[in-house]
Amino acid sequence: MITTTSQAEARQQKREPVLSIRQLVKRFGGLTAVNKVDMDVYPGEVVGLVGDNAAGKSTLIKCVSGVYHPEDGEIYFQGRRVNFARPIDARNAGIETIYQDLALAGNLNVSANIFMGREAKKRHLGGLIHTLDERYMLDESKQVLDTLEIRFPSYTEQIEKLSGGQRQAVAIARAVYWQARLMIMDEPTNNLGVVEQRKVLELIHKLKEQDVPVILISHTLPDVFAVTDRIVVLHRGRKVTEKSTSETDSQEIVQYMVGALDDSAEIRTA
Amino acid sequence: MALGKQQAIEVGTTTSQRERRKQLVLLLSRVWAWVFLGILIVFFIVSVPIVSEGSVTFLTVRNSQNILVAITPVLLLGLGQTFVIIAGGIDLSVGWMMSLASVISALVIRETFNVGQPLLAAVIIGFVATVVGTGFVGFLNGTIIARLKVPAFIVTLGSSFIVRGVAFLLTDNTTVIGLPPGLRDYGNNALIYLIRGEGGGVYFLNSPDVTGDLLRNMDRVLPYPVVLTVIVVAIAMFLLKKTQFGRHTYAIGGNLEAALRAGIPVDRHIISLYMLSAVTAGIAGFLSTLRFTAGSAVIGDPLLLSSIAAVIIGGVSLFGGAGSVMGTVIGALLIAVLTTGLVMLNVLPFWQFIVVGVVVILAVLIDQARDLIIGRFESE
Ligand SMILES: Nc1ncnc2c1ncn2[C@@H]1O[C@H](COP(=O)(O)OP(=O)(O)OP(=O)(O)O)[C@@H](O)[C@H]1O
Numbered sequence: 001m002i003t004t005t006s007q008a009e010a011r012q013q014k015r016e017p018v019l020s021i022r023q024l025v026k027r028f029g030g031l032t033a034v035n036k037v038d039m040d041v042y043p044g045e046v047v048g049l050v051g052d053n054a055a056g057k058s059t060l061i062k063c064v065s066g067v068y069h070p071e072d073g074e075i076y077f078q079g080r081r082v083n084f085a086r087p088i089d090a091r092n093a094g095i096e097t098i099y100q101d102l103a104l105a106g107n108l109n110v111s112a113n114i115f116m117g118r119e120a121k122k123r124h125l126g127g128l129i130h131t132l133d134e135r136y137m138l139d140e141s142k143q144v145l146d147t148l149e150i151r152f153p154s155y156t157e158q159i160e161k162l163s164g165g166q167r168q169a170v171a172i173a174r175a176v177y178w179q180a181r182l183m184i185m186d187e188p189t190n191n192l193g194v195v196e197q198r199k200v201l202e203l204i205h206k207l208k209e210q211d212v213p214v215i216l217i218s219h220t221l222p223d224v225f226a227v228t229d230r231i232v233v234l235h236r237g238r239k240v241t242e243k244s245t246s247e248t249d250s251q252e253i254v255q256y257m258v259g260a261l262d263d264s265a266e267i268r269t270a
Numbered sequence: 271m272a273l274g275k276q277q278a279i280e281v282g283t284t285t286s287q288r289e290r291r292k293q294l295v296l297l298l299s300r301v302w303a304w305v306f307l308g309i310l311i312v313f314f315i316v317s318v319p320i321v322s323e324g325s326v327t328f329l330t331v332r333n334s335q336n337i338l339v340a341i342t343p344v345l346l347l348g349l350g351q352t353f354v355i356i357a358g359g360i361d362l363s364v365g366w367m368m369s370l371a372s373v374i375s376a377l378v379i380r381e382t383f384n385v386g387q388p389l390l391a392a393v394i395i396g397f398v399a400t401v402v403g404t405g406f407v408g409f410l411n412g413t414i415i416a417r418l419k420v421p422a423f424i425v426t427l428g429s430s431f432i433v434r435g436v437a438f439l440l441t442d443n444t445t446v447i448g449l450p451p452g453l454r455d456y457g458n459n460a461l462i463y464l465i466r467g468e469g470g471g472v473y474f475l476n477s478p479d480v481t482g483d484l485l486r487n488m489d490r491v492l493p494y495p496v497v498l499t500v501i502v503v504a505i506a507m508f509l510l511k512k513t514q515f516g517r518h519t520y521a522i523g524g525n526l527e528a529a530l531r532a533g534i535p536v537d538r539h540i541i542s543l544y545m546l547s548a549v550t551a552g553i554a555g556f557l558s559t560l561r562f563t564a565g566s567a568v569i570g571d572p573l574l575l576s577s578i579a580a581v582i583i584g585g586v587s588l589f590g591g592a593g594s595v596m597g598t599v600i601g602a603l604l605i606a607v608l609t610t611g612l613v614m615l616n617v618l619p620f621w622q623f624i625v626v627g628v629v630v631i632l633a634v635l636i637d638q639a640r641d642l643i644i645g646r647f648e649s650e
């Protein structure tokens with residue numbers, strides 16, 4: 001296992017990791033997409049997960065979020081061994097994943113999306129009839145959006161009329177409202193304009209303030225350096241290094257990404 | 271990182287003027303069917319007396335009631351369809367489902383009455399049998415669609431043939447007759463009776479015992495089938511707009527994947543939607559049995575396309591995710607007003623098909639134009 005300064009620091013603070021991945025292996029036929037990867041995420045930490053195309057980043061996080069089932073290795077979430085059968089189980093446990101396609105319903109408004117699947121209801125006639133409690137859902141939505149300092153021109157408009165960045169914000173607000181214990185973002189700034197990309201990065205800072213740890217997958221190294229505390233680099237399914245963001249630079253990370261540098265190889269040969 | 275309120279993340283800004291123009295377009299696209307309906311009514315009010323040289327007018331109590339009675343089956347078929355299409359599906363079986371319901375209810379009412387039950391009991395048992403029978407077929411439709419992932423178009427096309435076959439087998443290809451004569455009252459009595467002119471008046475619930483001119487001048491206002499349909503419409507509206515059931519219907523039609531990930535019981539929901547659609551078609555069949563005192567295996571088939579037309583005119587998107595119950599009501603009204611008005615203008619009835627066809631295509635074009643215009647505002 002590769003021990004880095006930031007991990008050591010975190011341990012000194014005696015904080016248990018929210019997520020621990022141990023020796024995780026995921027194969028697709030003859031291809032080993034994830035090969036014995038170890039990774040920890042501590043409370044309030046933003047971890048960058050980088051690597052070239054097909055390095056196994058998405059596959060790794062899909063193992064965590066219940067989409068794929070690893071062949072080998074263990075995942076511990078909040079101290080307990082987990083084995084999510086379906087994505088919804090991971091979500092119920094507090095692992096929110098934000099994919100590029102967002103998992104929002106474009107024909108519904110902001111609060112309907114934040115409460116999708118967990119709508120608040122009012123009881124009538126002694127519980128015989130339940131109606132949606134729109135007032136409550138709207139108020140709660142506004143409150144969580146306020147905490148994240150997100151403003152919309154209208155809360156009642158269908159979200160397909162919002163911009164990509166605004167929708168990203170709705171997805172993040174939903175995760176915060178439902179008290180996500182871990183947020184996974186797979187290339188959240190893809191297809192966004194420059195201004196909107198910056199807003200999403202600001203939201204990642206907000207999540208950190210709320211003590212929600214974030215795993216950020218991105219090909220945009222400046223973004224990764226702007227928001228992360230630690231960077232994990234994958235290369236062909238293996239973790240080749242793990243660096244505290246303050247102790248590395250993009251040149252070094254790129255060398256790991258292309259396979260020119262490889263800490264795991266050193267360890268193996270040592 | 272403490273951002274002040276002023277620096278708060280301003281996600282998107284809109285100038286109020288552009289916003290207002292956008293709202294106007296949205297409003298127009300929402301109310302055009304109402305406006306069109308109004309224009310049609312005015313047109314018929316003006317032109318019908320001219321064509322028929324003054325003796326006949328479009329705007330009468332009797333005519334309005336005729337229109338209401340005429341739309342009940344189309345509307346009922348369209349109501350269930352509205353839910354199904356909003357969730358991104360389609361139910362092609364509702365026409366023959368209505369036929370099957372007409373046959374089942376007629377047979378059950380007749381046989382229950384014949385074994386000595388009172389008429390009211392026979393009617394209630396007939397209703398329950400219809401709901402259970404059609405609900406079961408809807409359950410099969412939904413189960414095959416949701417669990418076995420066969421496209422709704424195929425499943426309901428297939429089941430419409432099956433239902434059709436069963437309806438004909440049950441009736442041996444004839445009309446189910448010999449129903450208790452009192453049944454007529456259930457299907458044709460009204461809440462209010464209005465007699466115009468001398469010696470006239472307003473009567474409630476029971477048909478006044480009158481003859482001759484008075485009988486000829488009597489209008490039945492709000493016949494029972496219309497009342498029942500209004501109740502079903504109200505329930506459907508409530509269900510779609512006010513409850514979790516309705517919200518999930520929109521969510522599934524908007525983004526199936528998102529609905530699944532949000533933990534909505536999508537399969538179960540889809541099954542209940544096809545049951546709902548089958549049952550509203552069943553109620554339409556039941557009402558037709560009451561109205562005609564007979565069960566018919568061919569009554570529903572011609573109404574399938576009209577009901578889908580009503581739904582589309584009402585603004586339900588065939589791609590799912592959008593639409594309302596009120597829209598479908600307007601769509602059905604529009605078709606009925608058109609049909610009645612054209613008949614009164616002595617236009618050959620076949621013209622109604624052509625006009626309805628044009629309106630259906632127009633409705634979709636208007637929706638597209640709206641999206642185009644709004645899109646242009648947004649990219650400005
Ligand atoms: N469902 C699948 N079936 C078969 N092979 C897969 C599947 N998903 C991923 N792979 C393969 O696993 C490898 C890792 O893919 P993965 O999507 O995890 O890479 P990535 O690091 O996310 O890349 P990118 O940066 O392009 O998103 C690739 O070779 C890919 O082709």
Ligand SMILES: [Mg+2]
Pocket residue numbers: 057058059186
């Ligand atoms: Mg990927």
